[in-house]
Amino acid sequence: MTRLRILTLSPGFPYPPDDGTKIQTFNRIRFLAARNEVTLLSVSTKPPDSRYVEVMRQYCGVHLFHTNVRHSSAGPRAKLGNLVRSLWGLTPYYLKEYLVAEVEEWLQQNLDPNRFDVVEMETLTGLYMRPWWPALKVYINHCISPAVFKREFAVQKGLLRKLRLLPYGLMEGACLNKVNKMADLAVALTPQSESELRALHPAIKASNCLTNGVDLDYFHYRFTRKEPRxxxxxxxxxxxxxxxxxxxxxxxxxxxxxxxxxxxxxxxxxxxxxxxxxxxxxxxxxxxxxxxxxxxxxxxxxxxxxxxxxxxxxxxxxxxxxxxxxxxxxxxxxxxxxxxxxxxxxxxxxxxxxxxxxxxxxxxxxxxxxxxxxxxxxxxxxxxHQWEHIVRRYEDALRDLLERQRREQRKGVFRQA
Missing domain, CATH: 3.40.50.2000 (Glycogen Phosphorylase B;)
Incomplete structure (x- = not known):
């Protein structure tokens, strides 16, 4: 079996896997690396501990980039400034802050068809995607932004809070909708999310070929009949x-x-x-x-x-x-x-x-x-929900899509001849 050359763009460093995005990214890399060549490009708000970097290097090549994220102020002037920055370009300010010029330069120099077969992105790193990239473009949706926005909007108390949330929810949804339409594969982690993606736009190539798992060795079974505290x-x-x-x-x-x-x-x-x-x-x-x-x-x-x-x-x-x-x-x-x-x-x-x-x-x-x-x-x-089985199914989907693309390219070359 040919080893796929996979580039993973991660919003933050995926180790230790102590939140939902990191858990997904770390385990995906860990099991993809068993049969493929994986490179991690991490865009973080602070440098990771060198011990954590060495853990990831057991599985993949590592490239580290830093972004300066401004912590939003509670003051009305700062909030107004953030809103103006967001409306300029119709991109929320907290998404713009993850766009680092050095990352874009690295991608421009290194995204060669002879170096990477697949580029996978998730959450904020989807903003780096460009339609002319030669590799298979994969965007992993941890959740579907418009659907999440509706739920969060519903539980907000007070008209003022709802009005503050509204422009950011609409802008974020539009940005990620654009990313999903550009992707060769828009991954949904649940069947419901796949349906929600397809409902956003018919051009989105959505697939529930990946889901979340759990480390069954770390979370080994330890039930006890003692009274709950x-x-x-x-x-x-x-x-x-x-x-x-x-x-x-x-x-x-x-x-x-x-x-x-x-x-x-x-x-x-x-x-x-x-x-x-x-x-x-x-x-x-x-x-x-x-x-x-x-x-x-x-x-x-x-x-x-x-x-x-x-x-x-x-x-x-x-x-x-x-x-x-x-x-x-x-x-x-x-x-x-x-x-x-x-x-x-x-x-x-x-x-x-x-x-x-x-x-x-x-x-x-x-x-x-x-x-x-x-x-x-x-x-x-x-x-x-065993990670090894989950990631193998995802890898099979990548291989199938790459093979279909290559067949189409060969047909195009044959027709031109």
């Missing part, structure tokens, strides 16, 4: 959908649970919690950890994982990790997009706050239910 939410706490999920659980669901179990705790586990999340610790039943080295211990200590996410999109790694670990999960129906799971079998699903609280009370009281959900959840991720 509380409920754990795990995630990057600077991510707006995670902030909304934590506030929603604390304000609308947790009080209903505590009427039955007043001693239960709520563990908020993840880096960069904003002030509004830290303020929850004024309630002694809430623990906000910040960044931790090992989320597994917090999930196991709590005993139940709660994922009441109302915004965002795509497959949530936090669900897969909890299922793999054997920690029973309660979530909402929108959070299981792309998962072949059923409420009452692998996890519990509840959308209304009262129903979510009832599911939590039921799970706390019923050890047999927790054991059954734990066992079936682990079997599900073993069956459907």
């Amino acid at each position: 509380g409920f754990a939410f795990v995630g990057l706490m600077s991510h707006p959908p995670n902030i909304d999920a934590v506030i929603h659980f604390y304000q609308d669901i947790f009080p209903l649970i505590r009427r039955r179990f007043p001693d239960m705790k709520f563990f908020v586990v993840g880096s960069s919690p904003p002030h509004e999340i830290k303020m929850l610790t004024s309630d002694p039943s809430v623990v906000v950890t910040g960044r931790v080295e090992d989320v597994r211990e917090y999930l196991l200590d709590a005993g139940i994982a709660v994922i009441p996410t109302r915004a965002g999109g795509g497959i949530l790694n936090k669900i897969l990790e909890s299922l793999a670990l054997g920690v029973p999960v309660i979530t909402r129906s929108n959070s299981v997009e792309g998962l072949s799971v059923h409420s009452g079998k692998e996890l519990l699903i509840a959308d209304e706050p009262s129903d979510f609280a009832d599911a939590a009370v039921r799970m706390v009281k019923d050890a047999d239910l927790r054991m059954s959900l734990s066992s079936q959840g682990r079997k599900y991720v073993e069956r459907c």
Whole structure:
């Protein structure tokens, strides 16, 4: 089998794999590298630790570039300036800041058909894509921006917040729609996302040839029948959908649970919690950890994982990790997009706050239910979300598309002759 020469443009350095984008990028590179030659081009806001660079060099060549991202100010003048910068060119300012002249120069000099067969991009790095690139252009959609915008817009409280979000949502959606139309392959991580991509424009070549997986060795099965101490939410706490999920659980669901179990705790586990999340610790039943080295211990200590996410999109790694670990999960129906799971079998699903609280009370009281959900959840991720199988399917799709393109090129040469 011929080794593909793959260039991966990554928004940030993918190691350690401690958020959703990094988890996907790191594992994709790790398993593609077993049969192919992979080169990583990373555009980061700060230089990665040299130890992390050496880890990635076990799998791929590494090229590092730096971007200076301005942290948005809370002042009205700064916000107005950001909006004006965004409207000039109809590109959100936070996307423009990832366009680095040195990266564009490197791509211009190195994207030779004899050097790379495939260029894969994701999130912000899609803005570097150009239609004349000789390699197969692949854009990986972690979620579909217009669909995510609709969900985030719906949960925003207050007209002013909605008006602030509106221009950025529309501009970001238009930018990424343009990128997807330019790509030879627009990858969707769920069947629903594939349908959403196709609905945006008939020219988009969408395919659900890739999804998210879980490291089954790291998240090895560790179920215990001990009584739960509380409920754990795990995630990057600077991510707006995670902030909304934590506030929603604390304000609308947790009080209903505590009427039955007043001693239960709520563990908020993840880096960069904003002030509004830290303020929850004024309630002694809430623990906000910040960044931790090992989320597994917090999930196991709590005993139940709660994922009441109302915004965002795509497959949530936090669900897969909890299922793999054997920690029973309660979530909402929108959070299981792309998962072949059923409420009452692998996890519990509840959308209304009262129903979510009832599911939590039921799970706390019923050890047999927790054991059954734990066992079936682990079997599900073993069956459907092993990274090696996922990446092999994606690689097969790349090879098939490259072969079709080369056949068309040969036909064109033959017709010209």
